[in-house]
Amino acid sequence: MQRIALIFVTGVLTMVFWAGCGAKSEEEYEKPALYWYQKMMKKIASGNLEKADNIFTSLESEHISSPLIPQAMLILMQAHIDNEEYLLANFYLEEYMKRYGSFKNRELAEFIQIKAAFYGLHSPQRDQKLISDTLIRARNYIVTYPKGEFTPMVHTMEVRLEMTRFLLNEKIARLYDRRDKPKAAAIYRKRNEASWIKADDIEPPSGGWFGWLFE
Structure with missing residues (x-):
């Protein structure tokens, strides 16, 4: 009986441990710009735009001068247009134009x-x-x-x-x-x-x- 109880407790602790590891794995930081960009694209492809927005925030925060940022902003803008979320699309467009609005683009x-x-x-x-x-x-x-x-x-x-x-x-x-x-x-x-x-x-x-x- 004691052995069964020990196995049960061990199993519960193992589950708690892996759950804790899973929660921590979501708190990513100090990743290359390409990592964030590719992860954002995967979320857009799966239709999870809210998560894609959050990932873009990480890209922008950690790599403010990355050449991937303007491209990511336009992609997110178009994704929100396709999803009929026009206010969010306009937000990305306004930011894009403030930063990169040369006559050509x-x-x-x-x-x-x-x-x-x-x-x-x-x-x-x-x-x-x-x-x-x-x-x-x-x-x-x-x-x-x-x-x-x-x-x-x-x-x-x-x-x-x-x-x-x-x-x-x-x-x-x-x-x-x-x-x-x-x-x-x-x-x-x-x-x-x-x-x-x-x-x-x-x-x-x-x-x-x-x-x-x-x-």
């Missing part, structure tokens, strides 16, 4: 920023400010890079956003009409008069705003 970075904002739209009614801000960015981009590789795509997004805003203004104006507030309705229709989009140019969405905006 700024064109691509700004395009991705506009694209992330565009695909981050879910409801025109709730995202009116985001629509306006993204339109401003798109127009500035077209002026800055008139012959850029991504300018045609930015122009397409600009047109879709302008049409969305036009339809939204008309929708709000009709709502004020029903509430017998003609002055308020006139304000929104006046905004549409200043737009280069005309009502005849737009076919209103029949299957919901979200799908229509990205078609």
